[in-house]
Amino acid sequence: MMEPLLRAHALHLAFGRTEALRGASAEVAPGEVLALTGPSGSGKSTLLLCMAGVLRPQAGSVTYEGRRLDDLSEDDRTRLRRREFGLVLQFGQLVPELSAVQNVMVPLLLERHDRQAARTSALGWLDRLGAADVADAQPGEMSGGEAQRVAMARALVTGPGLVFADEPTGALDTVSGEQVMEVLLSTVRETGASVVLVTHDNRVAAYADREVVLRDGVAEGRPAVLP
Amino acid sequence: MCIVADMSSGHVLLGILAAGPAHGYDLKREHDARLPGAKPLAYGQVYATLARLQRDGLVEVATTENDGGPERTVYDISPAGEESLLEWLATPEPPGPYAAEELVRKTVTALRLHRDARPFLGAQRALHLDRMRGLVAEQRAAVDVDARIALDHTIFHLDADLRWLEAAAARVNEEGTLLR
Numbered sequence: 001m002m003e004p005l006l007r008a009h010a011l012h013l014a015f016g017r018t019e020a021l022r023g024a025s026a027e028v029a030p031g032e033v034l035a036l037t038g039p040s041g042s043g044k045s046t047l048l049l050c051m052a053g054v055l056r057p058q059a060g061s062v063t064y065e066g067r068r069l070d071d072l073s074e075d076d077r078t079r080l081r082r083r084e085f086g087l088v089l090q091f092g093q094l095v096p097e098l099s100a101v102q103n104v105m106v107p108l109l110l111e112r113h114d115r116q117a118a119r120t121s122a123l124g125w126l127d128r129l130g131a132a133d134v135a136d137a138q139p140g141e142m143s144g145g146e147a148q149r150v151a152m153a154r155a156l157v158t159g160p161g162l163v164f165a166d167e168p169t170g171a172l173d174t175v176s177g178e179q180v181m182e183v184l185l186s187t188v189r190e191t192g193a194s195v196v197l198v199t200h201d202n203r204v205a206a207y208a209d210r211e212v213v214l215r216d217g218v219a220e221g222r223p224a225v226l227p
Numbered sequence: 228m229c230i231v232a233d234m235s236s237g238h239v240l241l242g243i244l245a246a247g248p249a250h251g252y253d254l255k256r257e258h259d260a261r262l263p264g265a266k267p268l269a270y271g272q273v274y275a276t277l278a279r280l281q282r283d284g285l286v287e288v289a290t291t292e293n294d295g296g297p298e299r300t301v302y303d304i305s306p307a308g309e310e311s312l313l314e315w316l317a318t319p320e321p322p323g324p325y326a327a328e329e330l331v332r333k334t335v336t337a338l339r340l341h342r343d344a345r346p347f348l349g350a351q352r353a354l355h356l357d358r359m360r361g362l363v364a365e366q367r368a369a370v371d372v373d374a375r376i377a378l379d380h381t382i383f384h385l386d387a388d389l390r391w392l393e394a395a396a397a398r399v400n401e402e403g404t405l406l407r
């Protein structure tokens with residue numbers, strides 16, 4: 001395999017007595033779309049959040065473009081995440097007080113983009129994702145599927161080099177899910193970005209170039225690694 | 228009678244014989260009990276299959292029983308039969324439109340022999356998902372809506388098999404007892 005863009009190696013992470021990751025490893029190559037699959041509770045979201053630098057594993061390493069994420073300070077990690085990663089969380093996690101377009105503008109404003117330009121760009125992404133109609137709605141006024149479209153727009157608006165998406169189509173029907181995947185895929189194929197995708201939907205997993213199946217906190221077909 | 232069905236039932240019968248010799252009637256009963264969702268085997272099919280397995284050297288006649296009633300032939304699996312059975316159990320099926328039943332046959336047979344079915348289920352998932360990848364790519368490239376709709380039908384049937392493979396692996400995981 002090509003030198004990976006991001007490499008998670010032998011990750012361990014326990015929440016109290018629950019061992020969510022027990023030596024899980026996964027790599028994603030430049031331009032590659034990787035699917036993380038496996039039963040509920042197998043550690044998919046936890047692995048994705050560790051790869052994205054949101055959670056810190058208790059053992060093992062996450063390396064992005066040769067840099068150890070866990071060696072970075074909290075501030076540096078946050079900055080890296082903002083600049084280079086796009087993140088769609090499993091339950092949307094939009095800011096409830098903001099409208100859809102304001103939610104999508106947030107990552108641009110954090111990077112000190114011009115307000116008007118940020119708004120134009122955000123509206124463009126909402127339109128591509130078929131969510132222009134809810135641009136002025138607040139998350140509480142949206143359907144689950146609309147919120148997922150907005151969350152995807154927010155993840156793509158900064159032109160990230162690596163997109164993390166946890167069940168990005170979970171609340172969408174087949175054809176709507178296909179539209180969202182189509183936008184995601186055509187965007188990353190254009191920009192050369194990579195994707196790490198968690199899904200229960202085999203059809204969505206089939207958009208990925210490769211799959212890693214998790215079971216009980218380890219990648220199937222690889223032995224558990226002791227911490 | 229369909230030749231293909233005959234071939235696959237052959238391996239299920241070999242799987243039953245691997246646990247001990249049996250005669251035709253027992254084989255039919257055990258086959259139908261193991262695969263409650265499938266079509267019951269006809270007696271004619273059992274004897275035709277046994278004759279073919281014997282011709283191919285995969286089963287042997289163990290004894291001929293005669294307890295008062297009509298004469299009954301007891302069959303046993305041969306070393307070549309055991310080899311053929313193990314190969315069948317380990318080989319994932321091409322994910323064509325007719326593979327579904329064969330997946331059930333292999334998994335049930337493996338579990339009855341207390342073999343771990345998960346490597347087979349995992350290998351089969353990889354092949355099925357590969358095929359799904361091809362179909363989704365084809366669908367993304369399709370210009371006409373009718374082509375997309377036609378592909379949906381194939382994709383959803385393949386998805387049904389994939390979901391069955393997942394559920395089967397999850398159930399095996401839970402029932403560690405089957406593997407004792």
Ligand SMILES: Nc1ncnc2c1ncn2[C@@H]1O[C@H](COP(=O)(O)OP(=O)(O)OP(=O)(O)O)[C@@H](O)[C@H]1O
Nearest residue numbers: 015018019020038039040041042043044045046047
């Ligand atoms: N913040 C947390 N606090 C405590 N336990 C947690 C936390 N996050 C995850 N877990 C536990 O860790 C295990 C793995 O959870 P995770 O969310 O990674 O699973 P998953 O594979 O994403 O499941 P699903 O398909 O249901 O989303 C589960 O047993 C879960 O209960």
Ligand SMILES: [Mg+2]
Nearest residue numbers: 044045046090
């Ligand atoms: Mg999850």
